[in-house]
Amino acid sequence: MAEQRKTRRKTPRPDRKDGARDTLPPLRAVPDAPGPGPGTAAPPASSRHVSPELSPPCAATEPDGYSTQMLDRAIKAHMARFTRGVTPFGLSSRMFNWWVHLAGSPGKQLQLAEKAVNKATRFAMAHASPALSGRGDPCILPLDYDKRFDAPEWQRWPYNMIYQSFLMAQQWWYNATNNIDGMSAKDEKVISFVARQMLDMMSPSNAIWTNPEVLAHTAREGGANLVRGMQNLMEDWQRAASRKPPVGAEDYLPGREVAVTPGKVVWRSHLMELIQYAPQTDTARPEPLLIVPAWIMKYYILDLSPHNSLVQYLVEQGFTVFMISWRNPDAEDRDLGMADYLGAVEEALDVIGRIVPDERVHGIGYCLGGTLLTAKAAQMARDGDDRLKTLSLFAAQTDFEDPGELQLFISESEVSFLEHMMWDQGYLDTSQMAGAFQLLRSKDLIWSRYVHEYLMGRRQPMFDLMAWNADATRMPYRMHSEYLRQIFLDNELAKGQYRIGGKPVAITDIDAPIFCVSTTGDHVAPWQSVYKLHLLTDTDVTFVLTSGGHNAGIVSEPGHKGRSYRIAMAREDDPYTAPEDWRARVPEQDGSWWPELVRWLGQRSGKPKEPPQLGVPGAPDLPSNDAPGIYVHQR
Numbered sequence: 307m308a309e310q311r312k313t314r315r316k317t318p319r320p321d322r323k324d325g326a327r328d329t330l331p332p333l334r335a336v337p338d339a340p341g342p343g344p345g346t347a348a349p350p351a352s353s354r355h356v357s358p359e360l361s362p363p364c365a366a367t368e369p370d371g372y373s374t375q376m377l378d379r380a381i382k383a384h385m386a387r388f389t390r391g392v393t394p395f396g397l398s399s400r401m402f403n404w405w406v407h408l409a410g411s412p413g414k415q416l417q418l419a420e421k422a423v424n425k426a427t428r429f430a431m432a433h434a435s436p437a438l439s440g441r442g443d444p445c446i447l448p449l450d451y452d453k454r455f456d457a458p459e460w461q462r463w464p465y466n467m468i469y470q471s472f473l474m475a476q477q478w479w480y481n482a483t484n485n486i487d488g489m490s491a492k493d494e495k496v497i498s499f500v501a502r503q504m505l506d507m508m509s510p511s512n513a514i515w516t517n518p519e520v521l522a523h524t525a526r527e528g529g530a531n532l533v534r535g536m537q538n539l540m541e542d543w544q545r546a547a548s549r550k551p552p553v554g555a556e557d558y559l560p561g562r563e564v565a566v567t568p569g570k571v572v573w574r575s576h577l578m579e580l581i582q583y584a585p586q587t588d589t590a591r592p593e594p595l596l597i598v599p600a601w602i603m604k605y606y607i608l609d610l611s612p613h614n615s616l617v618q619y620l621v622e623q624g625f626t627v628f629m630i631s632w633r634n635p636d637a638e639d640r641d642l643g644m645a646d647y648l649g650a651v652e653e654a655l656d657v658i659g660r661i662v663p664d665e666r667v668h669g670i671g672y673c674l675g676g677t678l679l680t681a682k683a684a685q686m687a688r689d690g691d692d693r694l695k696t697l698s699l700f701a702a703q704t705d706f707e708d709p710g711e712l713q714l715f716i717s718e719s720e721v722s723f724l725e726h727m728m729w730d731q732g733y734l735d736t737s738q739m740a741g742a743f744q745l746l747r748s749k750d751l752i753w754s755r756y757v758h759e760y761l762m763g764r765r766q767p768m769f770d771l772m773a774w775n776a777d778a779t780r781m782p783y784r785m786h787s788e789y790l791r792q793i794f795l796d797n798e799l800a801k802g803q804y805r806i807g808g809k810p811v812a813i814t815d816i817d818a819p820i821f822c823v824s825t826t827g828d829h830v831a832p833w834q835s836v837y838k839l840h841l842l843t844d845t846d847v848t849f850v851l852t853s854g855g856h857n858a859g860i861v862s863e864p865g866h867k868g869r870s871y872r873i874a875m876a877r878e879d880d881p882y883t884a885p886e887d888w889r890a891r892v893p894e895q896d897g898s899w900w901p902e903l904v905r906w907l908g909q910r911s912g913k914p915k916e917p918p919q920l921g922v923p924g925a926p927d928l929p930s931n932d933a934p935g936i937y938v939h940q941r
Contacts, residue, residue, distance in 0.1 A: 397496070397500065400493050400496050400497060401497065401500070403489065403493055404483065404486060404489060404493065404494075404497045407486045407487065407488045407489050408482070408486055410488075411486065411487050411488075414485075414486060414487065417481075418478070418481060418482055421478060421481055422478060425474045425477070425478060428445050429445055429470065429471060429474060431445075432444065432445035432470070433445075433463075433466075433467045433470075444461075444466060444470055445470055445474070446470050446473045446474055446477065447473075448473060454469075454509060454511040454754075455469045455473075455511065457518070457519050459518035459519050459522060460518060460519075462518065465510075465516070465518045468510045468516055469510055469511075472505075472508075472509060472510055475505065476502075476505050479501045479502075479505060480498060480501070480502075482501075483497045483498040483501050484498055506752075506753055507753070509753065511753070511757060512753055512756060512757060514532075514761060517757070517761070519762075520757070520761045520762060523762055527763075530763070531761070531762055531763035531764075532761070532763065533763070534763030534764075535759065535760040535761055535762070535763040536760070538759045538760055538763065538765060539759075539760050541553060542759075549941075551773070551776050551777065552768070552772075552773075552776050553765065553768065554765075554767070554768025554773070555768060555772075555773040555776050555777070557768060557773070558768070558769075558770050558773035558774070560604070560606055560777075560934045560938045560939065561932075561933075561934050561938075561939075563611065563770070564606055564609070564610050564611055564770050564773070564774065565605075565606035565609045565610075565933070565934040565938060566609075566611075566612060566615075567583055567609050567612075567615055567617045567618045567621065567933065568583065568584040568586075568932075568933065569581050569582055569583035569584050569629075569920075569932070569933035570582055570584070570920045570921060570930065570931070570932060570933060571631075571929045571930070571931040571932070571933065571935040571936075572628075572657065572661065572920065572921045572922060572928065572929065573653070573654070573657045573922070573928060573929065574928075574929040574931075574935075574937075575650065575653060576633065577632065577633050577642065577646055577647065577650045578630050578631060578632050578633060578650045578653075578654070578937070579630070579631040579633075579929070579931075579935040579936070579937045580628060580629070580630060580631075580653075580654050580657055580658075581628065581629045581630075581631055581933045581934065581935060582626075582627075582628050582661065582920055582921070583617060583621050583626075583627045583628075583629070583933065584621075584920060585621065585626065585917035586621050586622055587621075587622070587623075587624045587914075587917070588916075589624060589914035589915055589916060589917065590624050590625060590626050590914055590915070590916075590917040590918075591624055591625050591626070591907075591908070591911040591912065591914055592662075592665050592911065592912040592913070592914075592915055593662075593665050593666055593667060593668055593695055593911050593912065594625075594626040594627070594628055594658055594661075594662045594665065594667055594668070594918075595620060595625050595626065595627045595628065595667070595668045595669075595670055595907075596628045596629075596630070596651075596654055596655065596658060596667050596668070596669050596670065597617070597627065597628065597629045597630065597670045597671075597672070597675075598630050598651055598654075598669070598670065598671045598672070598675035598676070598678060598679045599629070599630060599631075599632070599671075599672050599673070599675045600672055600673035600674040600675045601632045601647065601674060601675070601678075601779065601781065601785075602673070602674055602778070602779060602781065603673075603774070603775075603777070603778055603779060604631075604774065604777050604778075604779060604938055605629055605630065605631045605632065605934075605938065606774060606934060606938065607672070607771075607774055607857060607860070607861065608629070608672060608860075608861075609629070609934070610770045610771065610774065610861060611770045613863060614770070614861050614863040614866070615863075616860075616861070616863075616900065617629065619863065619864075619900055619904075620904070623904045623908075624914055625668075625904075625907070626662065626917060626918060628654065628658055630650065630651070630654055630675075631934065631935050631937045631938050632650075632779065632937065633937050633940065634779045634780060634937065634940035634941065635779075635780050635781065635782045636780065639782045640782055640783040640784060641782070641783070641784050642782040642784060642785050643782075643784045643785050643788050644678075644785055644788045644789060644792070644793075645806070646785070647678055647785060648678065648681065648682050648685070648806060651678065651679065651682045652682070655667060655693055657922060659693070660922045660923065660925075661918055661919070661921065661922055661923070662918045666692065666693055666694065666695035667693055667694055667695060668694075668695055668696045668698065668907055668910075668911070669683065669694045669696065669697050669698065669818075670698040670699075670700070671697075671698070671699050671700070671702055672700040672701065672702065672860065673700070673701050673702055673830070673831070673856070674702070674789075675702070676699040676700060676701070676702020676703075676704075677702050677703060677704060677793065677799070679697065679699070679702075680697070680699065680702070680704050680799070680813060680816075681799055681804060681806065681811060682806075683697050683816050683818065684799075684806075684811035684812055684813050684815055684816055685806040685807065685811045687815035687816050687817065687818075688809070688811055688812070688815050689807075694818050695818060695910065696818050696819050696820070696821065696907065696910050697816065697818045697819070697820045697821070698820070698821040698822075698823075698903065698907075699820065699821070699822045699823065699836075699839070700823045700860050701823065701824060701825060701828055701830070701831050701836070701856050701857075701859070701860055702822075702831065702836065703831045703835055703836055704799060704800060704813060704836075704838070704839050704842055705797065705799075705800040705835060705838040705839070705841070705842060706793060706794050706797045706799075706800065706835075707797055707800065707835075707838075708832070708834070708835050709794070709831070709832070709835055716790060716794055716795065771857060771858065771861060775857070779940075792804060799811075799813065800813070800838075800842055802814070813839075813842040813843060814842065814843065814844050816843060816844075816845055817844070817845050818845065819845055819846045819847075819848070819910065820839070820843060820845060820846070820847045820848065821848045821850070821903060821906050821907075822836065822839055822847055822848065822849050822850065823850040823852060823859075823860065823899060823903075824836040824837065824849070824850070824851055824852070825851070825852050825853070825854050825855055825856060825858075825859030825860070826851060826852070826853055826854070826859070827853070827854055827855040827856075827859065828855060828856045828859065829855070829856065830856045831856060833851055833885070834885045834886075837849065837885040837888070840876055840882060840883075841882065844878055845878055846875060846876070846877050846878055847875070847876050848873065848874070848875040848876075848906060849873070849874060849875075849876065849888070850871055850872070850873045850899050850902065851871060851872045851873075851889065851892075852869065852870070852871035852872075852899045853868070853869055853870045853871065854869065862898045862899060862900065863898055863900060864897065864898040864900060864901060865898070866898060869896070869897060869898050869899075870894050870895060870896050870897070871894070871895055871897070871898075871899040871902070872889065872892040872893065872894055872895065873892070873895070873899065873902055874888065874891075874892045
C-alpha cells in the first residue's frame with residue numbers, strides 16, 4: 307500500500323491564561339471505611355456524584371405505550387439471564403440472512419458440492435485401508451494454533467481418520483459461511499464464528515471414546531482420572547453456584563501475595579480510591595505518573611507479584627506512581643455514567659496537583675482505562691488544560707471501527723438486549739461478561755479445560771494472572787450502555803463526535819507525545835485496530851508491538867522468556883505507514899518492552915530530586931489506608 311501523508315486539522319483551542327489551574331476547587335473525600343474486606347458499607351446516596359449531562363438510556367419519556375415497553379423490557383431482561391446476555395434475536399436474523407443468500411446462490415451451492423466431493427475422494431484415498439493409513443502425509447493438517455491433535459496417539463488408525471474427517475468438515479463449513487454474495491463481511495464473520503463454536507463443541511477431542519489420549523490415560527489409571535474429573539466438576543459447579551473464585555485463587559489475595567507494592571490510599575471518593583506508592587529510591591523524577599486502569603477488572607493487573615509488577619518496576623526506576631482503584635459498583639450505582647468516570651480522572655489529577663504541585667503528569671491508561679484517558683486528554687487539550695505531559699496507552703483502542711472478534715457480540719440488537727438486562731439488575735454482572743470472552747477462545751478456555759480437568763483429571767495450576775482474571779468487577783447500567791453505544795457502536799471518539807461537558811472532543815487536539823503498546827495475540831484490542839491511533843493524532847507517536855495476548859503481553863517483565871517486541875516512532879509530519887508495512891520494516895527485538903517505556907519517560911522528564919511525601923499536605927482527615935486499599939476487596 308502506498309504511503310500517504312496524514313492530513314488533519316486541529317480544532318481551535320481557547321486561550322489559556324497563565325495560572326488557570328493555580329486555584330483548585332476544594333476537595334471532598336469519602337472518609338476511611340471500617341475495614342478492608344468484602345461487604346464494605348457504601349457512603350450515603352447523597353454523597354454520590356451522578357452526572358446531570360445525559361438522561362439514563364432506554365428511559366421511557368412518553369406515557370403512550372409505556373406499559374407495553376415495560377412488558378417487553380421485563381420479558382427480555384429475564385430471558386437474558388438464561389442466555390447470559392447473548393441476544394437470540396440478532397443471531398436468528400443473521401442466520402436467516404445467511405440461509406436466504408446461500409439459497410439464492412446456486413453457483414455457491416455448486417461450489418460447495420464440488421468441494422464436498424473432492425474432500426470425500428481425498429479422504430477415501432488416504433484411508434482406503436487400515437494398512438495404508440498412517441503411511442505418508444495426512445490428507446489435511448490442523449492450523450498452526452490448533453494443538454488438539456498434536457499427540458502421537460492421534461496419528462494411529464482409526465483416530466487419524468476421525469480427526470482428519472473432523473478437520474475436513476471444519477474446512478467445508480468455513481467455505482459455506484464465507485464469500486456469500488450479498489452478505490456483509492461482519493455478518494459472515496458472525497455466522498462463521500457460530501459455526502466454529504458448534505464444531506468445537508463436537509470435536510472428537512471432547513469425547514472419551516474418540517480421544518486416544520484420554521483412553522490411554524484412563525487405561526493406565528484404571529479410571530481414576532474420571533473419578534478425579536467428576537470431583538473437579540462438582541467442586542467447580544459448587545463454587546460457581548456460591549459465587550466463589552476458582553480453586554487456588556484464594557492463594558493470591560490482594561495485599562498478601564499480589565498488589566503488595568508499598569503505598570497509601572491518599573484519596574477516596576465513591577467511585578475510586580487513589581493510591582500513591584512509596585518511593586524506593588533516594589531521588590525521583592519530578593513528574594508523577596497517573597495510571598488509569600480498566601474498570602472492567604481490578605487494577606492490580608499492573609501490580610501482580612513483586613517479580614512481574616509494573617508498578618514496582620516503575621517505582622524502582624525512580625518514578626512517583628499514582629494508581630486509580632475503581633469501586634466495584636452495585637445496583638445502587640446504576641446511574642453512574644461515563645461522565646462520572648471522566649470526573650474521577652479529573653479528581654485524581656486535582657489530588658496529584660496538591661501532592662506534587664507545579665508539575666505536569668505522565669498519564670498511563672490500560673485497556674478501557676486508556677480509552678477513557680484519551681477522551682479526557684482530548685477534553686483537556688480542547689479546554690487549554692496542559693497538565694498532561696505525556697500519554698501512554700497499553701492495549702487500548704481509540705478507533706472501534708474494526709475491534710476484532712469482540713464486535714461479533716456487539717450490535718444494536720445485542721446492546722438493546724444487554725440494556726434490558728442491566729435495567730433489571732442495575733449493572734452487568736461479572737459472569738455475564740466472562741461468557742463472551744471465553745467464547746472468543748473457546749478451544750483454549752472452555753474445551754481444553756474440559757478435557758484436561760474433567761476427562762484427564764488434571765487440575766491446571768493456579769497462578770497470579772489467572773487468579774486476577776477471575777477477580778472481575780461489575781459495570782453500572784448507565785455507564786456500560788453509554789460506552790457500548792457511543793464509543794463502541796457509533797465510534798464517536800474517533801469521529802470527533804463524543805461530547806464531554808456538552809461539547810465534542812477531538813483526539814487531534816492532543817499534542818502530548820504518545821507511547822502506545824499493543825500485542826500480537828490480542829483478541830480484545832487487535833493491534834491493527836490500536837495502530838489506527840496514527841491516523842487520529844497530530845503528535846509524535848511511539849508505537850510498540852509486543853508478543854503475547856491482551857494481558858500477558860502487557861505483564862512482560864524483564865527476564866520473561868520468549869518475549870519480543872518492535873518499536874518505532876512516527877513524528878507528527880511523517881507519512882502514514884500501513885500496519886503490515888510497519889511490521890515488515892521495524893526489526894524485532896528480544897526481551898521486555900518495559901525498559902523502553904522507562905527510557906521514553908526518562909527522556910521526557912526533569913532531573914531527579916527528593917521524592918514527594920505520601921498524602922495531601924495539611925489534610926489529616928483524608929484516607930490513610932495502606933495499599934491496596936479497600937475497594938480492591940469488594941466482590
